[in-house]
Amino acid sequence: MTDIPAGWELRGKPPTLFRRFEFPRYAATRDFMDALAALSEAQMLHPQNINFGSTYVNVTLEVAGVDGAAEHDFAARINTLYAATPSPSPSA
16 A cells, blocks of 8 residues: 555545544635535545534545555645645634
């Protein structure tokens, strides 16, 4: 299996990748969810499970194939989205 992207953990059998993303405000959470939906459609890869609250999003990716390379690449791309998600000012 290829290296697991930063912040993600390998769980269960069959294996999944899991990560919790935290945000300062709901607007940033929503912006991330919208960007994740667009990325998923563009990559034609979709999370197995997403759950969220006002300031967090939990993402689970099902690992398919022998090494999970596609999912690890997708997880790395999600990390890039997270890093690029603007954090609104506290007065927003």
